Amino acid sequence: TPSTPESAAPDVGVQLFQLPWTSIAEECETTLGPNGFAWVLTSPPNEHIARDEWWASYQPVSYELETRLGTRDEFADMVARCDAAGVDVIADAVINHMTGQDAPGAGWAGTPYEHYEYPGLYTAGDFHRCGLTSNDDIQDYDSREQVQTCELVNLADLDTSSETVRGTIVAYLEDLLSLGVAGFRIDAAKHMTAEDVEAIVGALPEDTRIVSEVIRGGGEPIVPEEYAEFGEVFEFTYARDLAPPLESGVFSDPELEGDRPLHVPAGGAIVFVDNHDTERGEADVTYRDGPLYVIANALMLADDYGTPVVYSGYAYSDRDAGAPTDADGRVLGASCAGVSGPVEDYDDGDRTCVHAWTAIVGMLEFRAFAGDAPRLAGVDEGDAYGFEREGRGVVAVNVGAEPATVTIPTSLPAGEYRDVITGATRTVADGRVVFDLEPLGVAAIHIGAPTAGI
Ligand code: LM2
Ligand code: CA
Numbered sequence: 001t002p003s004t005p006e007s008a009a010p011d012v013g014v015q016l017f018q019l020p021w022t023s024i025a026e027e028c029e030t031t032l033g034p035n036g037f038a039w040v041l042t043s044p045p046n047e048h049i050a051r052d053e054w055w056a057s058y059q060p061v062s063y064e065l066e067t068r069l070g071t072r073d074e075f076a077d078m079v080a081r082c083d084a085a086g087v088d089v090i091a092d093a094v095i096n097h098m099t100g101q102d103a104p105g106a107g108w109a110g111t112p113y114e115h116y117e118y119p120g121l122y123t124a125g126d127f128h129r130c131g132l133t134s135n136d137d138i139q140d141y142d143s144r145e146q147v148q149t150c151e152l153v154n155l156a157d158l159d160t161s162s163e164t165v166r167g168t169i170v171a172y173l174e175d176l177l178s179l180g181v182a183g184f185r186i187d188a189a190k191h192m193t194a195e196d197v198e199a200i201v202g203a204l205p206e207d208t209r210i211v212s213e214v215i216r217g218g219g220e221p222i223v224p225e226e227y228a229e230f231g232e233v234f235e236f237t238y239a240r241d242l243a244p245p246l247e248s249g250v251f252s253d254p255e256l257e258g259d260r261p262l263h264v265p266a267g268g269a270i271v272f273v274d275n276h277d278t279e280r281g282e283a284d285v286t287y288r289d290g291p292l293y294v295i296a297n298a299l300m301l302a303d304d305y306g307t308p309v310v311y312s313g314y315a316y317s318d319r320d321a322g323a324p325t326d327a328d329g330r331v332l333g334a335s336c337a338g339v340s341g342p343v344e345d346y347d348d349g350d351r352t353c354v355h356a357w358t359a360i361v362g363m364l365e366f367r368a369f370a371g372d373a374p375r376l377a378g379v380d381e382g383d384a385y386g387f388e389r390e391g392r393g394v395v396a397v398n399v400g401a402e403p404a405t406v407t408i409p410t411s412l413p414a415g416e417y418r419d420v421i422t423g424a425t426r427t428v429a430d431g432r433v434v435f436d437l438e439p440l441g442v443a444a445i446h447i448g449a450p451t452a453g454i
Helices: 021-035 054-058 072-084 144-149 163-178 194-202 236-248 291-302 358-370
Strands: 013-016 039-041 088-093 183-186 209-212 232-234 269-271 307-312 379-381 384-389 393-398 404-409 415-418 425-429 432-437 442-446 450-453
Touching (some): 021 039, 088 209, 183 194, 236 269, 236 291, 291 358, 291 393, 291 442, 358 393, 358 442, 379 404, 384 404, 384 432, 393 404, 425 442
Parallel strands (some): 013 307, 039 088, 183 209, 209 232, 232 269
Antiparallel strands (some): 379 384, 393 442, 404 432, 415 425, 425 432
């Protein structure tokens, strides 16, 4: 009998946007751990302004771990439970700035603040006041100096070149590490010099995972490559390239040898179909697109480039609307148990639960077996397209409204395989697999799920 093909837990993350800590802990135990997700990216864990919009999370008031998403104890409990389930926690670190509210106020946990005055933490001299634009806001993304020392939408811009500011940020991140987090998304990294970010993260233990958010902008002087020197970076080009063929049905292979143009080298890239910002902005394919969104995620998870992060948020019609809360303003818990795919109509506030969808879970299984096998040249037939991960698996999609067939040459052993998306049986014979695909359908087989030899 042939030996069982090797598989390895894939490095796949999930962003659980604005989900309370107690619910993330549950998801780790019931869904993420069992299905092989390696890490979860949380929303920011520190005290923010007391407002209802989701983006209150991006307006820090203090580094107390008290938020609408839960308490310090709940955060610590989540990290421990996720860890026990084999899931690392990556916290969203908002360290470029403090709140942008002009009026004095009190944060979610009651901490008083004024714009540029955060008692016990920062005082006016700890902030850049760039003096380069009329209101100190960033106006010109072609100016490195403006982007890094002026204010992003009025958010008080920390002088991250200052040793005391760096020390305060490092102490905050060390506090989170003491609770067991594995690393950080560095929010708005582009708005800090790579030198400043490197100095801050360089003070943390070597094995801290760092993912810098540096939105690649055409022609802009600040590029993600600068931040790839000391950690991973989100590669925004990836999602931008993924979407157009889904609408047009015209697919072409990416660069298969060597680096992809306008992409950081694969080893340092975090890729995504969308995130909380792009689903409210530039993303062409989001949860609203149902099956097309499944296809986008499947293609990403089948690819050999970068580390994918699946995005799982909530439905909304108002881009500012926060997740549903109780009468005290705490975000309501939610469970994704039993959710198997996208639905046609969401009510505002419904969790999309993308990480629980059958197709996503199937593609994690595919990825576990695909390992680092190279992606081979694909086949584009009408609205269908597919490709092999050499000797390990084959994926195919149909973005058309009619059923479609695509034939992919493959070196997988002849035999029958369980399709990890549909559960159907797919046959490899004569060095090829013929996929009959439903409208807006996906199929994927891998070496680890043969049902019979021929
Ligand atoms: C990010 N990455 O670099 C986050 O991913 C993104 O979600 C954040 O914007 C941004 N950078 C700052 O951390 C969000 C949201 C903005 C919101 C800010 C601050 O997209 O709309 O700005 O958070 O909460 C809001 C208002 C804006 C106002 C600002 C300051 O929309 O009009 O500016 O607050 O009060 C006057
Ligand atoms: Ca800055």
